[in-house]
Amino acid sequence: MTDIHSASANYIIALVIVFVVFVFWWLLLRKKDRHQRILLMGCSNGGKTALFSQLNFGKSFPTYMSMKENVGQVANDKHRVEIVDIPGNERIGKNLFDEYKNNVKGIIFVVDSESVQKEVKDVAEFMFNLLTDPTIRATCKEILVLCNKQDLDSSKGPAVVQMLLEKELSVLRNLKSKQLDSTSQDTGGKKKLLFLGHKKKAFEFSQLKPINVTFAESILTGSEVEESKFDTVKYWLNKF
Numbered sequence: 695m696t697d698i699h700s701a702s703a704n705y706i707i708a709l710v711i712v713f714v715v716f717v718f719w720w721l722l723l724r725k726k727d728r729h730q731r732i733l734l735m736g737c738s739n740g741g742k743t744a745l746f747s748q749l750n751f752g753k754s755f756p757t758y759m760s761m762k763e764n765v766g767q768v769a770n771d772k773h774r775v776e777i778v779d780i781p782g783n784e785r786i787g788k789n790l791f792d793e794y795k796n797n798v799k800g801i802i803f804v805v806d807s808e809s810v811q812k813e814v815k816d817v818a819e820f821m822f823n824l825l826t827d828p829t830i831r832a833t834c835k836e837i838l839v840l841c842n843k844q845d846l847d848s849s850k851g852p853a854v855v856q857m858l859l860e861k862e863l864s865v866l867r868n869l870k871s872k873q874l875d876s877t878s879q880d881t882g883g884k885k886k887l888l889f890l891g892h893k894k895k896a897f898e899f900s901q902l903k904p905i906n907v908t909f910a911e912s913i914l915t916g917s918e919v920e921e922s923k924f925d926t927v928k929y930w931l932n933k934f
């Protein structure tokens with residue numbers, strides 16, 4: 695009789711433990727899930743780390759060559775969002791990107807508006823890889839292309855940056871799909887790559903719907919950090 699009693703007592707205790715562990719695990723998952731993830735991306739020297747420190751510390755620290763990612767929590771009007779600054783350096787950036795690309799709700803793509811014309815091929819290639827990534831396309835619905843360094847005289851405005859990128863992405867897209875055709879004929883294998891925009895039409899960012907790509911300008915360092923221009927980012931962050 696006592697044996698049966700202690701057996702059922704053990705059974706109940708075990709059940710309670712399982713239940714408590716489950717509740718903790720569920721709460722932990724929920725908490726993690728509430729933090730929506732925003733990635734800062736773009737080629738080196740655009741101003742990602744400057745933006746990261748403006749958002750996290752309200753100022754821009756003298757920058758260093760960051761080899762590691764910076765992760766911070768930034769409050770918008772509703773709650774906190776997770777901001778991840780991934781260094782643009784290609785090899786390191788790629789591994790880190792794979793580590794952080796899950797559950798990304800938005801991307802701020804930072805462009806150096808002074809060198810963008812000269813380096814449009816690199817910028818477009820970076821963007822192409824981002825925009826054809828199936829994981830990103832599945833979860834990310836908002837992209838802000840931040841045309842930074844507007845304090846410099848030779849910088850290009852958002853409309854020009856958009857035009858330059860659309861033109862270069864059209865070229866790149868056609869080039870890549872041709873390369874892909876020839877390699878899949880050789881090997882007989884099918885490599886999955888999302889086609890960018892509409893076939894037979896020049897690429898435009900509006901073709902990426904339901905992803906909403908918007909362009910804005912910014913100044914992130916120096917005495918000219920203008921509140922009004924930086925507010926665009928804060929406004930955009932309230933979408934999450």
Ligand SMILES: Nc1nc2c(ncn2[C@@H]2O[C@H](COP(=O)(O)OP(=O)(O)O)[C@@H](O)[C@H]2O)c(=O)[nH]1
Nearest residue numbers: 738739740741742743744757842843913914915
């Ligand atoms: N003139 C100017 N320089 C900037 C601006 N934003 C960033 N920089 C500078 O650009 C360089 C690269 O910035 P950083 O944030 O490290 O770029 P990252 O490589 O994308 O992280 C640094 O020397 C910054 O001080 C800006 O709005 N105007």
Ligand SMILES: *[C@@H]1O[C@H](CO)[C@@H](O)[C@H](O)[C@H]1NC(C)=O
Nearest residue numbers: 836838906907908909929930
């Ligand atoms: C896209 O985002 C901008 C602001 O970033 C907003 O003004 C616009 O209404 C949005 N468009 C759509 C279709 O959601």
Ligand SMILES: [Mg+2]
Nearest residue numbers: 742743760781
């Ligand atoms: Mg950096």
